[in-house]
Amino acid sequence: MSEATAPGQAPVEVRFRGGGFAPKANRWAGAVVFALAIAFVEWGTRAGWISALTLPRPSDVLGVFVELWQSGLLFKHLAPSLSRLVVGAAIGASFGVTLGILIGLFSHVRAALVPVVAAIFPIPKIALLPLFVIWFGIDEGSKYALIAFGTFTPTVVATYGAVDNVDRSLIRMGQSFGLSWRSIVLKIVLPGAMPGILSGLRISLAIAIILLVAAEMLGAEYGIGAYILEAGALYDLERLFAGVVILSLLGVVVSSAIGQIEKRLLGWRS
């Protein structure tokens, strides 16, 4: 550091190293990856280096899809599944959010229920299906219960974590202005916890879709899950895949719906 510039050394521009870590919206990248993967499989199955027993041909899956649509079977399967998903997830998520907030707000509730939640979280809910059938009947009741139970636990955990993360100084501020307890919860704690609750909901709803198939294992004539299970039992790969694709699409729809909600509710985040 003795001289400003060493003789014979050209100035070098400082290397830029500040990029990345800032997700940007790029709606096409996802679609391109999908299209490439499908084209690859189509090519492989047509050329013969992917055997028909390994993977079905995407165009055949599409054919099954068209058939499902034309025969009206698609909606016969989709409607009950959607209603199971909506009812089950709504019950599970609303109980989960409520309980999560109570755990976040009251230390007694926390002390009493956090161990219980930790105990039921790792139980594979599918294993409890027979139990639910006995409790809630083989009809819709057991299916709602399974999906609700599966969405409930991750929602609780995400919600009380989110409540814990609400800035305490904002709560202090509310108290110092004499806001009622109700106002503090509704106007400070809930909006402050919303980012965490919504990202928890993303996970819970994906789990709900997974459990949909399990819920339709017993006593379901129609439903995407029932359709997949039946196709699986017959090793009918085209129909199996058609069903799986429907579930994937459902996942994409749910995820983008939550994305829209986040955009509307969380626009205040920088």
Add this chain to the structure above:
Amino acid sequence: MDIRLDAISHAYGGTEVLRDISLEVPTGRIVCLVGPSGCGKSTLLRFIGGLERPSAGRVLQLGSPPEGCLNPLTYVFQDFALLPWRTVRGNVSLVLEDHGIRGARADAIIADVLARTRLTDFGRALPKQLSGGMKQRVAIARALAVNPAVMLMDEPLSALDAQTRELLMDDLVGLWARQPFTAVYVTHNLAEAVRLGHRIAVLSRRPGRIREVVEIDKPLAERGYADPELEAARQHLWTLMREEARAADEELIDV
């Protein structure tokens, strides 16, 4: 409404934080609290605001709060404490909603306090769009909206840069000149204390005791940027504080 601190002492667990503090906060005056880091200034302010209770002694209100006062003891926080999901207007209306003030009445109050803090054009902005100085002005507007009897300000300017601090001090002086308010103002910055304080209480290091109470009689509006009288007061405060501050700085924190 005056505030009287009557022999307040406090300890957190085994740590004695404040010892025998007695102080008067007369109506329409700004009382500054200065003292080394950790001497219990914020703690004292929490006692005055009723957010915590001292181990001994009492905080007394003398007289009743003025007509139309919604929240007699109102804080202005160092970190602004604005709700990031509410606009400037929404942040102000937050503290009115609980008193059942909505619609036209709320609009009138909000328009008034935003005008007094020169924020009229920013009512629809979100906090993330504002600079630090503007955020603190929103917080001050919010405090003014409840028409407080006493404002409790805990280092309201210390999160801001020097220039913004000067500007906001001018704003505070202007606000006070138009409508004198009562305030307890905690600060580390002696220049702020001599600029805004009618009465300056110097606390010793922990356990905080009152070392001296300095009165500055010069009216706020006449206190200029490099006023010799204020400079002398500042020098005096600094000689009082220097030893304490050095000792406090070298203390081990065993909490």
